[in-house]
Amino acid sequence: MTRTTTFHARLLRSGADPQTVTVRASSDVPPRTLRRAAGGGGELNFDVYALLDADGWPSAATYTYVESLSREPSAADE
Incomplete structure (x- = not known):
């Protein structure tokens, strides 16, 4: 179990x-990348960070x- x-x-x-x-991580090691919500408007924007x-x-x-x-955004996002 993790x-x-x-x-x-x-x-x-x-x-x-x-x-x-x-940040919450479901691992015993740090995540190699993080994706954080950024910006706004009609698109979904993410900033990607590397360990x-x-x-x-x-x-x-x-x-x-x-x-x-x-x-x-897709229909699943609404």
Whole structure:
């Protein structure tokens, strides 16, 4: 059985102040990527972050920005 872990993710992005968010993970290891909701409007926008440093695991991990993704909402999203 996999346990759920709550940890603090430090998100790094060039040109922006570092941000710390609380994340739940259903694993005993830090997730390799995080996808965070971003923006708004008629599309679903996500910022993707990759694991950079897990020295503080299981209480904390640091991630760096990789890319932003967006898609049109489907009927299942409404």
